[in-house]
Amino acid sequence: MAKAKSAFVCTECGAEYSKWQGQCSNCREWNTLTEIRLSSASRPGGGSAGSTARQGYAGGAGVALTDLAEVDLSELPRFSTTYGEFDRVLGGGLVPGGAVLLGGDPGAGKSTLLLQTACHLAQQHRVVYVTGEESLSQVAMRAHRLSLPTQGLSMLAETSVETILGMAEREKPAVLIIDSIQTMHLEDVSSAPGGVAQVRESAAALTRFAKQTNTVLMLVGHVTKDGALAGPRVLEHMIDASLLLEGSSDSRFRTLRGQKNRFGAVNELGVFAMMEQGLREVKNPSAIFLSRGEEMAPGSLVMVVWEGTRPLLVEVQALLDESALGNPRRVAVGLDAQRLAMLLAVLHRHGGLFTGDQDVFINVVGGMKVLETSADLAVLLAVVSSLQNRSLPRELVVFGEVGLSGEIRPVPSGQERIVEASKHGFTRAIVPRGNAPKKAPAGMEVIAVDHLSEALEAI
Numbered sequence: 001m002a003k004a005k006s007a008f009v010c011t012e013c014g015a016e017y018s019k020w021q022g023q024c025s026n027c028r029e030w031n032t033l034t035e036i037r038l039s040s041a042s043r044p045g046g047g048s049a050g051s052t053a054r055q056g057y058a059g060g061a062g063v064a065l066t067d068l069a070e071v072d073l074s075e076l077p078r079f080s081t082t083y084g085e086f087d088r089v090l091g092g093g094l095v096p097g098g099a100v101l102l103g104g105d106p107g108a109g110k111s112t113l114l115l116q117t118a119c120h121l122a123q124q125h126r127v128v129y130v131t132g133e134e135s136l137s138q139v140a141m142r143a144h145r146l147s148l149p150t151q152g153l154s155m156l157a158e159t160s161v162e163t164i165l166g167m168a169e170r171e172k173p174a175v176l177i178i179d180s181i182q183t184m185h186l187e188d189v190s191s192a193p194g195g196v197a198q199v200r201e202s203a204a205a206l207t208r209f210a211k212q213t214n215t216v217l218m219l220v221g222h223v224t225k226d227g228a229l230a231g232p233r234v235l236e237h238m239i240d241a242s243l244l245l246e247g248s249s250d251s252r253f254r255t256l257r258g259q260k261n262r263f264g265a266v267n268e269l270g271v272f273a274m275m276e277q278g279l280r281e282v283k284n285p286s287a288i289f290l291s292r293g294e295e296m297a298p299g300s301l302v303m304v305v306w307e308g309t310r311p312l313l314v315e316v317q318a319l320l321d322e323s324a325l326g327n328p329r330r331v332a333v334g335l336d337a338q339r340l341a342m343l344l345a346v347l348h349r350h351g352g353l354f355t356g357d358q359d360v361f362i363n364v365v366g367g368m369k370v371l372e373t374s375a376d377l378a379v380l381l382a383v384v385s386s387l388q389n390r391s392l393p394r395e396l397v398v399f400g401e402v403g404l405s406g407e408i409r410p411v412p413s414g415q416e417r418i419v420e421a422s423k424h425g426f427t428r429a430i431v432p433r434g435n436a437p438k439k440a441p442a443g444m445e446v447i448a449v450d451h452l453s454e455a456l457e458a459i
Contacts, residue, residue, distance in 0.1 A: 006035055006036065007035070007036055008020050008021075008033040008034065008035055008036075009033065009034060009036055009196045009197060009200075010024040010026065010027060010029065010032045010033055011032045011033075011034055011196050011233075012024065012027050012029045012032045012233050013026050013027040013029075013233050013234065014196075014200060014233060014234030015027070017033060020033055020035065021033060027233075034195070034196055036189075036190075036191045036195065036196060036197040076095050076263065077095070077096060078092050078093035078094060078095055079093055079094055079124075079125070080093045080094075081093060081094060081117050081120075081121065082117065082120040082121060083116075083117060083120075083281055084281055084283075085256065085270030085271060085272060085281045085282070086113070086117065086256065086270060088268055088270050088308070088309075089243060089256050089257070089258045089261075089264075089268045089269070089270040089308075090241060090243075090258070090261070090263070090264060091241075091258075091261055091263045091264015091265060091268070092263070092264060094175070094216045095216070095240070095263050096174070096214040096215070096216060097210055097211050097213075097214045097215065097216070098210070098216055098217070098240045098241065098262075098263060099206075099207045099210050099211075099217040099218075099219065099238065099239040099240050099241070100216070100217065100218045100219065100239065100240065100241045100243065101181075101219045101221050101229070101235070101236070101239045101241070101242045101243065102114065102218065102219065102220055102221065102243045102244075102245060103220075103221040103222070103223050103229045103242070103243070103244050103245070104223060104244060104245035104246065104247075105223060105246070105247075108245045108246065108247050108254060109245060109247070109254055109272070109274060109278075109279050110179075110220050110245055111133075111134075111142075111179055111220065112142070112146070112278050112279055113245065113256075113272070113279050114129075114177055114179065114218060114220065115129070115139065115142060115143060115146075115148065116146065116148060116278050116279060118153055118175070118177055119143060119148040119149050119150060119153055120148075120149065121175055122149075122151075122152040122153040122154075123149060123151075123152060125173075125174040125175060126154075126171070126172065126173045126174045126175070127152075127153055127154065127173060127174065127175045127177070128154045128155075128156060128167070128168065128171060128173040128175070128176050128177070129153060129154070129155050129156070129177045129179070130156045130157075130158055130164055130176070130177060130178050130179065131155070131156070131157050131179050132157070132158065132159040132178070132179065132180060132183030132184060133179060133180060133183055134157075134179075135157060136155050136157050139155060140155075146277055146278040147277060148278075154171065154173070159183050159184055159185055159193065160184075160185065160186075160187070161184050161185065161186050161202045161205050161206065162186065162187060164176075164178070164184075164206075165205065165206070165209055168209060168213075168215065172213070172215075173215060174215065174216060175215070175216045175218065176206075176210070176215050176216070176217050176218070177218045177220075178206065178217070178218070178219050178220065179220040180219070180220035180221060180222060181199060181202060181203055181206075181219045181220065181221055181235075182194040182199060182221070182222050184198070184199075184202040184206075185198050185202065186198065186201050186202055186205065188201075189201050189202075199235060200234055200235060203219065203235050203238050203239070204238060206219070207238050207239065219239065221235070223244075229242070229244075236260060239260075240260075240261070240262040240263060241258065241260060241261045241262065241263065241264075242258070242259045242260040242261075243256055243257065243258055243259065244256070244257050244259055247274070247367075251366075251367055252273055252274045252275070253271060253272070253273055253274070253282070253366070253367070254271070254272045254273070254274060254279065255269055255270070255271055255272075255368075256269070256270040256271075256272065257269050257270075258308070265308050265309055266308075267307065267308050267371075268307070268308030268309060269285075269307035269308050269310075269312070271285040285312055286312050286313040286314075286420070286424060290302065290313055290314075290315060290424065296391040296392065296393075296394050297317075297391060298385050298386050298388075298389045298390055298391050298392075299317055299318040299319055299320070299382050299383070299385050299386030300315060300316075300317050300318075300382065300385070300391070300392070301315070301316055301317075301318075301378050301381055301382040301385065301392050301396065301398060302314070302315050302316075302378075302396070302397045302398070302421075302426070303315075303316055303374070303375050303377075303378030303379075303397065303398055303399050304374070304397060304399045304417040304418075304420060304421055305368075305370050305372060305374055305375060305399070306372060306374065306411070306412065306413050306416075306417065310420075311413065311416055311417045311420040312368075312420075313397065313420065313421060313424055313426075314364060314365065314366065314368050314370065315364075315365040315366075316335075316362065316363070316364055316365070316370075316375065316378050316379060316382050317362070317363045317364075317365060317382065318360070318361070318362055318379070318382035318383045318385065318386045319360075319361040319363075319386055320355065320358040320359065320360055320361075320383065320386045320387045321358065321359045321361075322357060322358060322359075323357060323358055323359040325359075328355075328356065328357065328358055328359050328360070329359045329360070329361075330344070330360050331359075331360070331361045331362070332362045333361075333362065333363045333364065334362075334363065334364030334367070334368055334369050334370055335362055335364060335370055335375065335379065336371075339373075339376075340360065340362055340379065342404070343376055343379055343380055343383075343402060344360065344383070346380070346402055346403075346404060346406055346452065347380050347383065347384070347452070349406070350405070350406030350451070350452050350453065351380070351384075351406070351452050351453065351456055353384060353387060355383065355387065358387070360383065362379060362382075362383075372411070373401040373409075373411070374399045374400065374401060374411040374417075375399070376400065376401050376402035377398050377399065377400035377401070377402055377408060377430070377432075377452075377455060378398040378399060378400075380402060380452065380455075381398055381430075381455065381456075381459055384456065384459070385459075392459060393428060395425070395426050395427040395428050396426070396428045396429070396430070396459075397421040397426040397428070397429050397430075398429070398430045398431075398455075399411060399414075399417055399429075399431060399435075400430070400431060400432040400435070400449070400455075401432070402452060406451050406452040406453070407450065407451055407452075408432045408433070408449050408450055408451060408452065408454075408455065409432060409434070410432040410433075410434025410435045411432065411435065414431060414432070414434070414435025414436075414437075415435070415437050417431075417435075418431065418435075418437060418440070418441065418444065418446065419441055421444070422441035422442075422443065422444045426444070427443055427444055427445060428444070428445045428447070429444060429445070429446050429447065430447045430449060430455055430458050430459070431446060431447070431448060431449075432448070432449065432450075433448040433449060433450050435448075436448035
């Protein structure tokens with residue numbers, strides 16, 4: 001009997017070690033090494049590593065090289081998922097041979113979204129849906145509840161990767177969906193399903209099959225309590241696109257964000273609404289974040305942020321209250337709290353407004369997470385509005401980056417942001433001078449500013 005060997009693998013980067021150690025030397029993370037058992041494998045012909053390497057070098061003598069200028073630049077063949085928002089995040093649709101990993105919190109709607117997509121794709125393509133977490137009857141009940149077309153969709157309840165690959169070799173599907181990768185296992189790997197080695201090797205085998213047969217592979221992945229994809233980080237390097245489905249339990253809206261995409265833009269955003277008939281596309285996401293009341297309250301302002309390849313109008317709210325604490329609170333929901341503290345210092349130094357004795361609360365309406373710096377000027381003007389208890393005009397929209405010296409810096413795609421605001425009925429905009437258009441849209445007054453003091457005078 002071959003002697004069982006063990007190795008220690010880092011759950012963050014996938015690096016392997018012969019013995020356990022507290023810190024991974026590759027990614028510098030602590031307590032991330034887990035033990036896995038490996039079966040001993042003999043080399044063909046009993047040759048040593050050196051002889052095997054020499055044979056490999058000799059065998060590669062006839063490999064032909066291709067000049068980069070001669071590579072075919074024709075457009076990759078894509079086909080639609082039948083959902084425009086899903087296609088947007090993927091960069092235009094599904095690419096044959098591409099591997100897509102969809103992650104999200106429990107109950108976010110990962111299986112629902114993929115089941116809806118599979119049922120509609122099956123009307124035109126050969127689709128196989130492999131479920132490892134639910135029975136076939138459970139999936140059928142969900143499809144019936146959502147009134148989905150079930151004819152033509154092939155189902156398989158299986159967790160063995162060898163069995164799935166054998167079926168795929170025989171059936172030759174155009175789309176193969178695995179729900180989920182954490183339940184898959186290979187017979188040759190001795191660790192339990194969901195372990196580092198099983199997830200890595202199972203994903204590698206499935207991805208290799210997809211590349212060789214031009215099959216679209218869609219994997220469902222679990223997330224940890226921190227919101228990151230569970231399993232080794234090498235899993236994210238294997239696949240072509242990593243998508244994250246987000247949504248709070250108290251909201252019916254879900255956002256699908258692209259974190260990695262070899263065939264399209266990164267940080268692209270798609271918006272869905274969870275209805276009784278499943279996930280439905282939101283064609284105009286700005287309307288979600290602009291559901292304001294009839295009467296404007298102090299501290300409320302609309303800003304234009306850029307998500308992927310399109311602008312979104314989002315409402316930001318600020319509330320300042322006199323603090324009874326020695327160290328006033330700075331709370332930001334949907335924004336970076338450290339950047340908020342920096343902006344308040346700029347407001348004091350270059351705007352002459354002191355907030356050191358105030359508790360400052362900032363909220364982005366609708367659960368939106370704003371990561372770019374174009375929200376700086378809107379946040380500061382909302383803070384000033386709340387501090388002075390004066391409402392800003394309903395038809396006002398603001399965007400711009402604020403520097404430490406109080407200058408207002410331009411942001412990308414300024415013209416497109418102004419046009420989007422004009423489409424939603426806004427008639428006044430405060431923007432950086434570098435983003436001022438040569439000709440403003442009809443009915444839109446554009447106020448270009450260079451410094452924070454000019455923006456404060458404009459309101």
